[in-house]
Amino acid sequence: MEGIVYNIQRYSIDDGPGVRTTVFLKGCPLSCLWCSNPESQNPLPEVTWRYTSCKKCGICVETCPLELIKLDEDGIHIDRKSCDRCGKCVEACVQEALQMSGKRMTVEEVYDVVKRDADYYKVSGGGLTCSGGELLMQADFVTELFKRCRGDEIHTCADTSGFGTKEAMEKVLVYTDLVYYDLKYIDSAEHKKNCGQSNELILSNLVLVVEKGIPMVIRVPLIPGYNDSDENLTAIAKTVAELDDGIPVNILPYHRYGENKYRMIDRKYQLEDVESPTEEELDKAKKIIESYGLKCEISK
Ligand code: SF4
Ligand code: SF4
Structure with a gap:
């Protein structure tokens, strides 16, 4: 089985617990205005x-x-x-x-790279993270890869926007140890306006992951002027807390690191006037999340 992979990053420490290998997959059905990996959106090389x-x-x-x-x-x-x-x-x-x-790689080819660092995973509590793009677009490939990991007791993390079919999500979850789940908006119209798609699938898949009891971390990219309103953060916190107030929430402050990548693929970056959130804005967002009894951290 083949997937289309655009990067394999070894020794990653930001994509889950411990030292990890992160496999970045091509293709994303969303088109978030702030996407820092625009080269991942096209499903083809x-x-x-x-x-x-x-x-x-x-x-x-x-x-x-x-x-x-x-x-x-x-x-x-x-x-x-x-x-x-x-x-x-x-x-x-x-x-x-x-x-x-982006290039086509077999499960074996990718797994050959992943297993090279098995000793590091053991010592650090790390493993494999599949990211994107949106991994649910290549659900069969990810499932096979995670299955190999399970066989060798390598921890697996699915870093997902949640936008995919229920079938794709169920398939991937069978061999998933941890889910990093992005939540940008609760209001579907706002989601569609700024991320290119409505969010019903995302919210229903969120319930599915919680029902399966798989450990998860909710990740909220905080984009000033877009999704940082009290109203939206309150809705996110309320939604998560009502499902399970033991789920931790990470706030990912907006940055413009991906801006130059747009020119590399002849596209214009649309948020060039947006600045990263201030410490005060981050603190305020954290307090709103915590007011619903949730544990909240701000990522670097
Ligand atoms: S731009 Fe032309 S040469 Fe380059 S990959 Fe496309 S078709 Fe081939
Ligand atoms: S014009 Fe630029 S991209 Fe094209 S061959 Fe020359 S150096 Fe490479």
């Missing part, structure tokens, strides 16, 4: 362009058999809709300014 490495030599322009690359004073522009991902431009660029983000 795609060419990325590092403008800081590009010498504007034009070799890629001449190489593309479909003549899809244009060069101007700003650099290159690719007609991505027509690109067939042949990779010839990537091979031709000696500056390595062009790269193919």
Whole structure:
């Protein structure tokens, strides 16, 4: 079985307990305005362009058999809709300014990388985290990968937006030890406006994870001016507390680390005027969550 993977990060310490390997999967049905991994959204491999490495030599322009690359004073522009991902431009660029983000890998190939650090997982309480993109888009692949881990007693964490079918979620949960579950809005219209999809599936899958009794952490990206209103944070806290007030909540402060990635795929970043939340704003959000009896931490 194959999946489409765009990064495998070893020695990760931010994607679950202990030292972990994080496998980033391509494809996400959401399009959150603040997404810091926009290259993950397209389910297929795609060419990325590092403008800081590009010498504007034009070799890629001449190489593309479909003549899809244009060069101007700003650099290159690719007609991505027509690109067939042949990779010839990537091979031709000696500056390595062009790269193919995402490649097909078998479960075995990915697991070969994951199991290399089994000793670290044992010592640190770590394991494998599958992230994205949205892992539910590749539920069969993730399930197989997690199954291998279960066989070797490697801890598994599913880092999910929760947007996927019930069947996909049920499948993945069979071999999942911990769920990192994103909650951005309770109001479905706001979710649709800023994340591209309504959130009914997310809320129903949330109930499903709680009913299965799988340990979980709710993660709330805090985006000033978008989802940091008292009303939204209260609704999130109330929803979680009513399900199980033992579920911890992590607040993820908005940052603009992903901004430059948009240019790499010819897209415009839309939140360029939004600043990270202040300490006071973070503290206020934390207090609202805690007022519902929930344990709340602010991630770095
Ligand atoms: S992307 Fe590479 S091949 Fe294309 S113009 Fe830039 S340096 Fe030259
Ligand atoms: S991957 Fe192939 S088709 Fe796509 S831009 Fe590069 S050379 Fe052209």
